[in-house]
Amino acid sequence: MSVTITFLGHAAFRLSDGTHTVLIDPFLTGNPAAEAAGLSANDESPTHIVLTHGHEDHVGDTVAIAKRSGATVIGAHELCNFLAEQGVETVDSANPGGGVPQSFGRVDLTHAFHSSSFGGRYMGMPCGVVIRLGDTTIYHTGDTGLFGDMKLIGELHRPDVVILPIGDRYTMGPVHAARAAELIGAKLAIPCHYNTWPPIEQDPKDFQPEGIEVRILEPGHSTDV
Ligand code: NI
Ligand code: MN
Secondary structure, eight states: OEEEEOOOOOOOOEOOOOOOOEESOOOOOOOHHHHHTTGGGGGGGOEEEESSSSOOHHTTTHHHHHHHOOOOOEEEEEHHHHEEEEEETTTEEEEEOOEEEEETTEEEEEEOSOOEEEEEEEOOOOEEEEEEETTTTEEEOSSOOOOOTTTHHHHHHHOEEEEEEEOOOOSSOOHHHHHHHHOOOOEEEEEESSSSSGGGGGGGOOOOOOTTTEEEOOOOOOOOO
16 A cells, blocks of 8 residues: 655655554644645644654644644653643653554654754653554654664664655754665655755755665655655
8 A cells, every 4th residue: 555745844744544644743833844835734634643852843733733633642751741741632652662553553763863852841862753554664764863773773674765854953964864865775765854944954956865766845745655
């Protein structure tokens, strides 16, 4: 079965297999890329929300969307505790190295080299997320620098698609991200976390992993895998 991947701007994505809809890092309100594309949190009714870490540009509209849709939110332990305090009814917490089965398949959390806080409060470990939807596996590295164990994560999870940041400054830039995609070894790579604001301006054409197909998605646009 194929999965439709829609880019919602910045690091936010919607995955759908026709039955389940999984949002990753649904930051839409205040996201210039999402707003320019006419995307609104009010239009999102996911069954699940997966969060890489607690930064405001990733948690985004999670609380509002989860309260309205009843979506299960999956993420790091401390982040899930915080969201439960905010009134999110169903959270499913994990930590890097572990995973949780879901109705659509499974979510595993991986390492990410970054930080994780919300309003200055510690939100647990920053993570990458490996989402297995039916027989398609998508690895969103989250905000991270390059690290050698990406090769091991690729070997363990055999992702079909990798989504990774190329904005530099807070994450990998295009050159390190290309190296990351080569280590992970997915056939298809989708760049994100760039051109949302001037400090992370990049030309995605500078992201050229060897032997890996790159699909550059405009906010609001989809691709099937
Ligand atoms: Ni971050
Ligand atoms: Mn970020």
